[in-house]
Amino acid sequence: MKKEKTEGWTAFRQQAPARLRALGSAALRWLKASFSMEPGRVGRLFLRGLTLRNPAVLLLLLTATVLPCSAALPGGLGTGLSMTAVLVCTNLAGAVLRPLSSPALRIPCYLIAAAAILTAAGLVLQACFPGLTSCVPLFLLPAAVNAAMLARRGAFSRRFTPGYAAVDGLAAGIGFTIALSVLSALRELLGKGTIWGAALPDELPPVLLAAAPCGGFLLLACLAAMVRWVSERLERREKP
Amino acid sequence: MSIIQFFALSLAALVAEQFGVARRLGLPAPLDGGYRSALVMGLTVTVGLTVSMLLCWVVFAFLLAPFGAEYLEEAAFLLLGAGLAWLSSHFMTRFLPGRSERLRQSLPLSAVNWAVLGGALLAARSEVGPALALRSGLLAGMGFTVAALVFASVWERISYARVPRSFSGLPIAMAAAGLVVLTLLGFTGFPMW
Numbered sequence: 001m002k003k004e005k006t007e008g009w010t011a012f013r014q015q016a017p018a019r020l021r022a023l024g025s026a027a028l029r030w031l032k033a034s035f036s037m038e039p040g041r042v043g044r045l046f047l048r049g050l051t052l053r054n055p056a057v058l059l060l061l062l063t064a065t066v067l068p069c070s071a072a073l074p075g076g077l078g079t080g081l082s083m084t085a086v087l088v089c090t091n092l093a094g095a096v097l098r099p100l101s102s103p104a105l106r107i108p109c110y111l112i113a114a115a116a117i118l119t120a121a122g123l124v125l126q127a128c129f130p131g132l133t134s135c136v137p138l139f140l141l142p143a144a145v146n147a148a149m150l151a152r153r154g155a156f157s158r159r160f161t162p163g164y165a166a167v168d169g170l171a172a173g174i175g176f177t178i179a180l181s182v183l184s185a186l187r188e189l190l191g192k193g194t195i196w197g198a199a200l201p202d203e204l205p206p207v208l209l210a211a212a213p214c215g216g217f218l219l220l221a222c223l224a225a226m227v228r229w230v231s232e233r234l235e236r237r238e239k240p
Numbered sequence: 241m242s243i244i245q246f247f248a249l250s251l252a253a254l255v256a257e258q259f260g261v262a263r264r265l266g267l268p269a270p271l272d273g274g275y276r277s278a279l280v281m282g283l284t285v286t287v288g289l290t291v292s293m294l295l296c297w298v299v300f301a302f303l304l305a306p307f308g309a310e311y312l313e314e315a316a317f318l319l320l321g322a323g324l325a326w327l328s329s330h331f332m333t334r335f336l337p338g339r340s341e342r343l344r345q346s347l348p349l350s351a352v353n354w355a356v357l358g359g360a361l362l363a364a365r366s367e368v369g370p371a372l373a374l375r376s377g378l379l380a381g382m383g384f385t386v387a388a389l390v391f392a393s394v395w396e397r398i399s400y401a402r403v404p405r406s407f408s409g410l411p412i413a414m415a416a417a418g419l420v421v422l423t424l425l426g427f428t429g430f431p432m433w
Contacts (some may be wrong), residue, residue, distance in 0.1 A: 055260030062252035062414070063356060066245055111322050115315030123311060137359030140318055144355035145261060147322050148348035151329075152265045212425055213248040217418030221411040229406035 034095075035163035042167050049171025052179060056087075056145040057172045060138060064180055065216030069135040073196050076184025077177065079135040082125060084173025088166050089117045090142050095165035098156050107150050114143035179223075186219055187211060244424050246360065246380060250387040251417040253356045257349050258395075259410045267345055270388070271395045278392035280342055282385025284350040286378065288328075289357055292321045293377030296362075297370055317358055325351035357384060394420060 052058060060083060069075040093113040101109040118139040125132050150156070156165070189195055191211030193204040209215045254270060262269040270281050296317045304312055325347050332344045357380045365376060394416050403412045 055256070055264040058260035058410075059253065059256035059352070059356075062256045063249060066248040066252050067360075107322070107326065108319075111319055115312075115318050118318070119312060119315045122314065134363070136314070137356075137363045140314060140355040140359040141352070143318055144322070144352045148261070148352055149265060151326065151348060152267075208431060209422075212422075212430065213245055214418040214421035214425060217248070217252075217414050217421065221407070221415035221418065224414065225404075225406045225411040228411070232406065 034161045037163045045164060045168050046171040049168060050175040052175050054172040056142045057176045059145060060141055060176055061179055063141065064138060065183060065220055066213045067134055069132060070180055070184045070216060071211055072188040073181065073185045075132060076180045078129055078132045080177025080180045082121060083138060083176055084170065086117060086121050086139050087142055087169035087173045090114050090146060091165040091169035092162055093117065094146055094156055095160055095162040103154060107147055110150060111143065111147055118143060183216065183220055187216060244421060246383055247387050247424055248421045249356060249360055250384040251391055251420060253353050254388060254391055255413045255417055258413065261352060262349060265348060267349060270349055271392055274396065275389060275392055278388040281346050281350060282388045284346055285353045285384045286381025288324060288350055289354050289381040290374060290377035292324050292354055292358060293373040295320045297373035300368065314359065314362055317362060321351060321354045321358060353384065390420060
């Protein structure tokens with residue numbers, strides 16, 4: 001018994017370097033397969049993210065307009081940037097876990113990974129940017145939406161490799177950051193008469209409505225309508 | 241966090257589900273079914289939020305707090321809420337096949353609503369306790385139900401109105417939600433200028 005064990009151990013030790021080398025090349029192959037992307041599809045994903053056509057981002061944007069973190073420009077920008085990091089990480093976790101977990105365990109595995117990510121993000125925010133803690137409840141949302149999607153569809157798409165997933169999260173996060181920064185800058189300008197805490201040279205009368213939670217909704221509605229009107233105008237000018 | 245903010249939060253979740261999440265998931269939109277589906281959605285949110293807040297308190301008090309891991313509470317809430325949604329959907333297909341289709345279809349969206357309201361509740365509260373968890377979950381769920389009923393009727397009225405083309409769809413829904421919140425804000429003696 002003991003002899004067999006030692007023999008097995010020696011065999012293992014002899015094979016170990018070859019196995020390690022094989023592991024390295026397998027990891028390289030996996031990296032290459034999962035992060036090789038075609039530029040056209042990346043461009044389309046970016047366009048989709050920047051035009052806010054991701055449902056999770058719509059939910060995030062509407063929820064963020066209510067929370068106090070979008071009432072001033074620094075809060076809006078910080079929320080957007082931290083949310084971008086969380087979106088990239090959760091998407092990446094979902095795509096990496098897809099081939100590793102069996103269909104029955106996919107949702108629990110994904111949820112545990114997402115829970116770890118949101119806890120880490122919340123702790124980092126508390127440690128480094130204590131002014132932004134009001135946006136911590138937002139971190140739950142992408143995980144919840146993605147889990148609902150997983151429950152509905154069974155899995156992320158097979159074509160949605162980790163590379164594309166990361167690009168999708170990045171694009172969605174950038175779109176969210178831009179939209180929330182514009183909104184919070186407008187709210188700060190109208191509600192307090194300042195930009196990034198600095199007062200404007202000539203005093204504006206503050207509109208308290210813009211600083212209230214409903215002001216965010218109204219401003220966002222006007223912004224969305226304006227964007228749609230301008231894009232329709234541009235399309236009409238291009239066509240004839 | 242004030243009542244009005246929770247009301248606005250529920251309206252935000254409803255509007256976003258109507259225009260993004262529901263269509264992407266292939267589910268019926270929550271506002272299109274009128275009062276009935278709004279009521280079903282509100283009741284699922286109330287029951288689920290209450291139960292998951294209570295369970296979250298149990299996990300917090302008996303599992304996380306003794307080991308000094310209070311910061312894991314939101315993660316625990318996410319896991320509990322999703323587990324509850326999965327479990328109820330499983331039992332419904334098992335024991336009530338074909339009977340409670342509307343209820344089962346409203347479950348994924350309700351789970352998203354639990355995440356919205358529960359995260360805000362966990363972040364906003366100052367003390368911990370079973371009675372507090374029960375009360376806050378129940379009251380937030382009832383507030384969500386009221387918000388869903390009010391906004392369903394507002395949305396019904398909008399569907400008969402002639403909306404400018406660039407406002408139709410999502411922008412008018414957001415503006416309507418803003419006005420509904422503004423009416424509530426009026427009760428607090430809010431100065432607009």
